[in-house]
Amino acid sequence: MIDKPYQKDPEVILANYDVTDEERARLKDPDWGWLYTHGIHPYILVQFALAIGVEIPQYVQQVKAAAGEGNSYSGAC
């Protein structure tokens, strides 16, 4: 589980992953719309949001704004 350690210090968790500086920044201060449109599987992304306490309406609002309504991503990695 990454939820509590992540909330305490995202940098410590992110150091374990091979991500770019931009990806690290968007994950540290989660930019759900950017992460969604850059190909994170939506199942993983929304559960990551839930795991760190983000409400679904807030999440959906951001991905909808970034991707446009009806422009769904079906899940291929």
Added chain:
Amino acid sequence: MANIVAAMSSVHSPLMMSAPQMADEATWGRINTGFDTLRDTFTSAGADTIVVISDEHFNALDPRRYPSFGVVTAETSVGPVENWLGIPCNSISVRFEPELAEAVLDEGVRQGFDLTRIGEVGLDYGFLTCLNFLTPRWDMSYLWLIQNCVLPPLPSLKRCYDFGRMVGQAIRSWDSSRRVALLGTGGLSHAVGTPDMGKVDPQFDKKFLNLLCQQDPAMFDITDAEIDAVGNGTHEIRNWIAVAGAVEGARGEVVMYEEGTMVVGFGMMQFQL
């Protein structure tokens, strides 16, 4: 030999556990009445083992190693693995049925299914949610069969039906006195993590339920594009179709359907055995 004494399916929206307040009182009552009906069916049939057919949502399985069809062979497991389901992580323990798992693996290979053995897995909401209502004391033995409904390319609907048929044959060939209930979970129309999250398509759901209950082969003609159009989570109808395959020939009945609560087209059905 073991018998299949009940076969049913239900949506597994995790919000039933994490945010039940999203349903109004009347809807929540209908959801619980639906679970009561399903529970009465397998209880009155004397079921002592529940075979769950569901996908896993990358909480315990790594997307880099995700099987098309997986059989959990562990003796026990704990869950939930999620911290957001409304109950403490790993607060539920279940006893699996590894002997039946091996029987499914053997029959699968015999019939040309190259199944993946999953010897260790935590329990995510795909497995847990419905059972939390149906067997809240967790006093049955269980088997978890995992179908890939989440990571394209997905097995075809017909392949999932055939998988279920094979599972049914494996159960009936199992040298055991067990009385087995089958439970498919997931679907119906819904989107997970996409901008469409919250949208459902009752017309699609009703068409699918009608085909499923009639065991109409036209259900295999539903394309992945049609399913995608009503939400990526809708691919979980594969789990319902597998249950239909396990009881090939049996007709089904819709137990309940709500047009969109808990971000899904909310339905339950059971087959008449």
